[in-house]
Amino acid sequence: MAEAETTTEVEATPDPNLLETLADGTKIKRRVARQRACNEPLKKNICAGHLKRWYEFGDDVKAHLGPGGEVYRCERCQTLYLPNREETPRTGTLAF
Ligand SMILES: [Zn+2]
Numbered sequence: 001m002a003e004a005e006t007t008t009e010v011e012a013t014p015d016p017n018l019l020e021t022l023a024d025g026t027k028i029k030r031r032v033a034r035q036r037a038c039n040e041p042l043k044k045n046i047c048a049g050h051l052k053r054w055y056e057f058g059d060d061v062k063a064h065l066g067p068g069g070e071v072y073r074c075e076r077c078q079t080l081y082l083p084n085r086e087e088t089p090r091t092g093t094l095a096f
Contacts, residue, residue: 019082020064028064031072031084038074038081049076 020028038047054073065071072081
């Protein structure tokens with residue numbers, strides 16, 4: 001029985017959750033549902049830093065945020081994460 005061939009496409013595949021890269025290199029990504037840790041690929045592993053609510057953003061970041069200005073930042077690599085839409089309750093920020 002032949003072994004199934006697995007291909008790693010970590011480098012070739014663009015991150016589907018990457019929304020924007022700011023001028024200073026900061027990435028803005030969309031959190032996938034229930035994501036609590038950073039999934040940025042580092043040298044051999046993923047970053048896995050904790051995502052924390054972040055408030056000290058400037059206007060360049062603010063321009064990418066939705067109503068409520070909710071953003072999270074990885075404590076290790078400083079990648080920014082926007083909340084996942086499917087996770088947001090149907091009250092508050094999505095009401096219009
Ligand atoms: Zn990270």
